[in-house]
C-alpha cells in the first residue's frame with residue numbers, strides 16, 4: 001500500500017493545512033454532537049413528562065354520547081389486556097370555585113385516588129396534604145397550587161363549588177399539588193362518587209385513563225380497544241400529535257442545519273486538498289511516470305481526505321463529549337415551575353449521536369476529497385512533470 | 389531482424405494545439421538497439437522532449453507507431469501504459485523530481501512498491517542500487533539534505549531500480565555544473581555497460597554527446613542527422 005505511505009507523508013508534511021482541516025471537521029462534529037445531545041435532552045424531557053403526566057390511553061364515550069355507562073365491565077376487560085398497569089375511570093365536569101370575592105373556572109375531576117395514582121402518580125406532585133384524602137365520598141378537594149394562589153386559599157380552607165344545575169356546595173381543601181404544567185391553574189380533584197351525585201348522573205363516567213408499561217405500545221393498544229369496544233380510545237401520541245409533529249419538524253430543520261455545517265467543513269477539507277494537489281503537481285507527474293495508475297493517484301488523495309476526516313472526527317467526538325458533559329453539569333437559575341421543574345439543561349449524551357455525526361462527517365469528507373482526487377488523477381503526466 | 393531492436397519508431401507525428409497547429413514531430417522513423425547509449429541533440433523547440441515522452445509513453449502520438457520490445461505501445465490502455473512505464477522504462481528529468489517527504493532510500497524503493505514488491509525486499513534492492521550510484525552513506529537523507537548532484541544520483545538509482553530495459557533522460561545534467569555532469573555521465577555509462585540497458589539522453593552539451601555511441605540531431609521535428617561516434621567498445 002504505497003498509496004497510504006504517500007498520503008500520510010503528504011499530511012505529515014503539511015502541518016498548517018492539516019491543522020486547519022482538522023479544526024474545521026472537529027468543530028463541525030463537536031457542534032453537531034452538542035446540538036444532538038441538547039435536542040435529545042429536550043425531546044426526552046418533553047416526552048417523559050408527557051407520558052408521566054398523562055394517561056397513555058384515554059377512553060372516551062361512543063360517538064354522540066356523553067357518558068360511558070356500565071363501565072365496570074370495560075374496566076375489567078382493559079385491566080386484563082397485556083401491558084396495562086393501571087386503569088382509572090373519571091367523571092369530569094366544569095365548575096367555578098369561589099372563595100370570598102375570588103372565583104375561578106376549573107375542571108373538576110372525580111376520581112378514585114388509588115386508581116388514579118396507578119395511571120398518573122399524583123402523590124409525587126403533592127405540595128401539601130394527601131392525594132388519597134379524597135378516597136371516601138366527602139366534601140374534600142385537592143387542587144393545583146396556582147389555582148390556590150389565585151383564589152387566595154390554603155390547606156383547610158373551604159371553597160364553594162358552583163356546578164351548573166346544582167346547589168352551591170362547599171369543599172374543604174385537603175391537598176395542593178404542583179406539576180409544573182398549566183394544569184396547576186385549572187385542575188381540581190374530588191371523589192368520583194361525590195361528583196356523580198352532584199351531577200345526578202348515576203354510576204357513569206366521562207372517560208377512562210390507562211397506563212401501560214411501554215408508552216410506545218399505546219398506539220397499537222388504543223387501536224385495538226377502538227376496534228373491540230366501539231368506544232373512542234386515544235393514545236397520548238394522538239393527543240399530543242401537534243407537539244410531536246413540531247418536534248419532528250424541528251428535527252428535520254436541525255438536520256438541514258447539520259448539512260450546512262458539514263458542508264462548510266467539507267469545503268475546508270476540499271480546499272486543503274486542492275492546495276496539496278496543486279503543490280504536488282510535479283510529484284503526481286513523477287508518480288505517474290514511475291507507473292502509478294490513475295486509480296492509485298485517486299486513491300492517494302481520497303485516503304488523505306479520509307485521514308484528515310478521521311483525525312477531525314476523533315477530536316470532534318472528544319470535543320462534543322466534553323462540551324455536552326460540561327453543559328449538563330451547569331446548574332441554571334430558572335424558576336422551577338418553568339421547564340418541568342428542571343434545574344439543569346436537559347442533555348442526553350447518546351452513543352448513536354457520535355456514530356451519526358462521525359459517519360456523516362466521514363461521508364462528507366470523502367465527497368469533498370473526490371473533486372481534488374479526480375483532478376489529480378486526470379492530470380496529464382507530461383504537463384505535470386514539466387510544470388516544475 | 390526486428391527482434392534486434394528494442395525500440396522501433398515508424399512515421400511518428402505529433403501535432404500540438406487545435407487553433408494554431410504545431411508539428412512537434414514530423415514523420416519520424418527510428419530504430420534503437422538493445423544496450424545502445426545514445427544522445428538526442430537539437431535546437432530548443434525541435435521536439436526532443438516530445439520524442440522522449442513518446443518513447444516513455446507519457447504522451448500519445450497524433451499518428452505513427454512505437455514498438456517497445458515488439459509491442460505497439462500506441463494501442464495500449466491506460467493501465468497497460470502504467471505497468472509498462474513501471475517495469476520497462478526508467479525516467480530521469482532535468483529536475484530530480486524526488487518525493488520531498490521521503491528519504492533517498494524510500495524514494496528509490498517507490499517504483500518497486502508501485503510494482504507490488506514486498507517492502508523488505510524493496511529495501512534490500514533499493515539500498516544496493518543506492519550503493520551502486522555511490523550514495524550508500526546517504527540513504528536516510530531527504531532531498532533537501534542532499535546536493536543537486538547527489539539528488540540526481542538518487543533519481544538515477546530510482547530510474548534503474550526496477551531493471552528497466554530502456555532509460556530515458558531529458559537533460560539529466562542540465563541543472564548541474566560541468567564536473568558534476570561529467571560524474572553523472574560516467575555513472576550512466578558504467579551502468580549502461582554493466583546492465584546492458586538502453587539509454588536515450590537529451591542534451592545540449594556537445595562534449596557529453598560525443599561520449600555516447602550514437603547521436604541524433606533533431607530539427608523542426610525531423611531527424612536530420614544520425615551518426616555513430618565510435619565510442620563503442
Ligand SMILES: Nc1ncnc2c1ncn2[C@@H]1O[C@H](COP(=O)(O)OP(=O)(O)OP(=O)(O)O)[C@@H](O)[C@H]1O
Pocket residue numbers: 404405410411412430431432433434435436437438439
Ligand atoms: N503541450 C504542448 N502544447 C503545445 N505545444 C507544445 C506542447 N509541448 C511542446 N510543444 C511545442 O512542441 C515543440 C517541441 O517542443 P519540445 O518540448 O519537444 O522541444 P525541445 O526540443 O525539448 O526543446 P528544449 O530544448 O527547449 O527543451 C515546441 O514548439 C513546443 O512549443
Ligand SMILES: [Mg+2]
Pocket residue numbers: 436437438558
Ligand atoms: Mg525539452
